[in-house]
Amino acid sequence: MKVLLKNAFLIDPQVELNIKGDLLIEDGVISKIDTSIKENVDEIFDLKNLVVVPGFADAHVHLREPGREDEETVQSGIEAGMNGGFSALCCMPNTEPAIDCAEVVTFVKDRAANSLVDVYPIGAVTKKREGKELALLGEMYEAGVVGFSDDGDPISTSKIMKYALEYSSMFDLPIIEHCEDKSLTENGVMNESINSTKFGLPPHPSLAEVIIALRDIAILRYTGGKLHLAHISAKETVEVLRLAKKEGLNITGEVTPHHFSLTDDAVENYDTNTKVNPPLRTQQDVNALIEALKDGTIDIIASDHAPHSIEEKEWEYIYAPFGMIGLETSIGLTLTKLYHSKILSIEEIIYKMSINPRKIFKLKEAVIKPGAAANLTILDLEKEWIVDKFSFKSKSINTPFHGWKLKGKSAGVINNSKFFFENKLIDLI
Amino acid sequence: MLSSRHLLGLYGVPKKDIELILDTAKTFREIIERPIKKVPTLQGKTVVNLFFESSTRTRISFELAEKRLSADVLNFSASTSSLTKGETLKDTVRNIEAMKIDMVVIRHSAAGSPHYLTQLIDANVINAGDGTHEHPTQALLDMYTIREKIGRIEGLNVCIVGDISHSRVAMSNIFGLLTMGANVAVCGPKTMIPKDIDKLGVMVFTKIDDAIKFADVLNILRIQLERGAASNFPSLREYHRLFGITKERLLKHKKDILIMHPGPINRGVELSSDVADGSNSVILEQVTNGVAVRMAVLYLIGTRTEEN
Numbered sequence: 001m002k003v004l005l006k007n008a009f010l011i012d013p014q015v016e017l018n019i020k021g022d023l024l025i026e027d028g029v030i031s032k033i034d035t036s037i038k039e040n041v042d043e044i045f046d047l048k049n050l051v052v053v054p055g056f057a058d059a060h061v062h063l064r065e066p067g068r069e070d071e072e073t074v075q076s077g078i079e080a081g082m083n084g085g086f087s088a089l090c091c092m093p094n095t096e097p098a099i100d101c102a103e104v105v106t107f108v109k110d111r112a113a114n115s116l117v118d119v120y121p122i123g124a125v126t127k128k129r130e131g132k133e134l135a136l137l138g139e140m141y142e143a144g145v146v147g148f149s150d151d152g153d154p155i156s157t158s159k160i161m162k163y164a165l166e167y168s169s170m171f172d173l174p175i176i177e178h179c180e181d182k183s184l185t186e187n188g189v190m191n192e193s194i195n196s197t198k199f200g201l202p203p204h205p206s207l208a209e210v211i212i213a214l215r216d217i218a219i220l221r222y223t224g225g226k227l228h229l230a231h232i233s234a235k236e237t238v239e240v241l242r243l244a245k246k247e248g249l250n251i252t253g254e255v256t257p258h259h260f261s262l263t264d265d266a267v268e269n270y271d272t273n274t275k276v277n278p279p280l281r282t283q284q285d286v287n288a289l290i291e292a293l294k295d296g297t298i299d300i301i302a303s304d305h306a307p308h309s310i311e312e313k314e315w316e317y318i319y320a321p322f323g324m325i326g327l328e329t330s331i332g333l334t335l336t337k338l339y340h341s342k343i344l345s346i347e348e349i350i351y352k353m354s355i356n357p358r359k360i361f362k363l364k365e366a367v368i369k370p371g372a373a374a375n376l377t378i379l380d381l382e383k384e385w386i387v388d389k390f391s392f393k394s395k396s397i398n399t400p401f402h403g404w405k406l407k408g409k410s411a412g413v414i415n416n417s418k419f420f421f422e423n424k425l426i427d428l429i
Numbered sequence: 430m431l432s433s434r435h436l437l438g439l440y441g442v443p444k445k446d447i448e449l450i451l452d453t454a455k456t457f458r459e460i461i462e463r464p465i466k467k468v469p470t471l472q473g474k475t476v477v478n479l480f481f482e483s484s485t486r487t488r489i490s491f492e493l494a495e496k497r498l499s500a501d502v503l504n505f506s507a508s509t510s511s512l513t514k515g516e517t518l519k520d521t522v523r524n525i526e527a528m529k530i531d532m533v534v535i536r537h538s539a540a541g542s543p544h545y546l547t548q549l550i551d552a553n554v555i556n557a558g559d560g561t562h563e564h565p566t567q568a569l570l571d572m573y574t575i576r577e578k579i580g581r582i583e584g585l586n587v588c589i590v591g592d593i594s595h596s597r598v599a600m601s602n603i604f605g606l607l608t609m610g611a612n613v614a615v616c617g618p619k620t621m622i623p624k625d626i627d628k629l630g631v632m633v634f635t636k637i638d639d640a641i642k643f644a645d646v647l648n649i650l651r652i653q654l655e656r657g658a659a660s661n662f663p664s665l666r667e668y669h670r671l672f673g674i675t676k677e678r679l680l681k682h683k684k685d686i687l688i689m690h691p692g693p694i695n696r697g698v699e700l701s702s703d704v705a706d707g708s709n710s711v712i713l714e715q716v717t718n719g720v721a722v723r724m725a726v727l728y729l730i731g732t733r734t735e736e737n
Contacts, residue, residue, distance in 0.1 A: 193625055200541075200560050201540050201541070203624065270541030314517060319539060
């Protein structure tokens, strides 16, 4: 099947592409790029005022299957991802059972087979995520994981972290760390600050994050391997990451849209959708995260999409679980807060949301050049829209952004010879 | 008239509201000295005391206040949080509200529960203590007592001593006293002083003698042993040595200081018995004033809707 995308802005910094033109796709493969293509095709899509970029990848999501299919399934996660503008998702292993062996990796991959969105499981570092002994990292590598993490919890001890970095280096895969010294965050539900004092909520200090980051960096220096710091929220962590990179260590970092879009002021109404781990921090932290995005200290933007049922979130703040969904607001928040505020260029956003996550986790490449498989995200940079959680494709609606006015949205995704556009899924073969 | 139909805390409550409550409480204080202490003000209104956390003093004080205003009173106690019962707070209160009630007085271990309640039900909500957040009626009765004893709040130096980080009483006092123009300080072990509390505009002392030197009023908090406070310092004996209020300490500074405590007292820990029962202590008067202040709050909130 021949499909012609017409009148789009085609941008891919990997091949120095930045033109207004047409893109021809034949049986799911890019066959021609030019300012104007005239060809007999099966279908033409006019993408006037839209921007075609390499397919975005969300490197940090929770799909809840197996175990909590009421909150999200691999399939509903794929639909949310597609609706949000992603052609790849990396899913965390804190499922029930945990993704800690080849069978569960294969189960998740099978669930995602033949989908527009590629799903890449991340394996647990320790068996059952209990922090006691290494999980079957080699077996999971062979089954297709793209990294290892005990996310939701930090890697329990220095010894396990040392082993994890040493062992995973054999497969050249990163250890993804949830930085939290649990002895400092016991019962803590929000950032320790003037606000936790005012709201009377148990504190969760930024100190807990930086202590584990420092520990892990020291171990990384000793062992080698690859370390990726997930959902960085605190300015102190940014500082130590910056120094570690300067030193030449193999370390990368990630930020979520909610951590650069909100501060702990948002907790004031005790909306449990603002309860996330790590917690929302102060404006100084937000400023540091933005600075780190600008100077390249933070490599990627990932949503930490964490679905929870209404029943679980409808509790008093201290009892509700941590987490908010993010797949369907990630691009909107990033474009609103970073692109339209002139903090990052569209090319820099492409690096943070496509090129870097694909490189760090060795995902399938997405590049706009003839001969490459069409793996694309289509953006409407100027679209103003109101977040409506009830229109989401995720099974959960736990977002504090409902009702927010955003500027910039995904308009479609192409991957695996499938095209999601105007709420329809079209086969390109 | 009060600016809000609920009393969730004292943060952001305007000065005129606090003054109105304190002035109204004065009238009720007179009433409870009469042989017949009951008035028909809230006749026909139903108030539910929703206590998810054990409390004897506050619950009795509220119940007495409600009965003296002739309200119909319903008591609901859960030994622990609703979570352990398997029923959500939402279901619990919606069920109770379905029985057509007008006001809810809530005590809960989770900060923000009264705020959450206002999103679930139409009844007026009064916070009787939520976690380590606020306990507004306690702070109001403290301010009433200060005003009654010294004649003013504005310009006074008030120091809150003890376990600030676990104390809802401290937070409400800080918010209320600052609004009323007092100079507020806190004093306690560094491990019990919440981060950045000075940003609220309060001074921080870690030496009790400095606090005594500063203060016209010492509001001494209870060490909340049940909230794990004992792990914040090495021993109760050491706490008493460093922060306990004793007669010798007060005499050293030769000052006439008002001694307050929300109770129950850990005698020999926060303050020695001779201070607790001494002439500067107004601890029992606080309890009496508590009923009058709660009558004032119930009256002002309970009749507000009708006036609207």
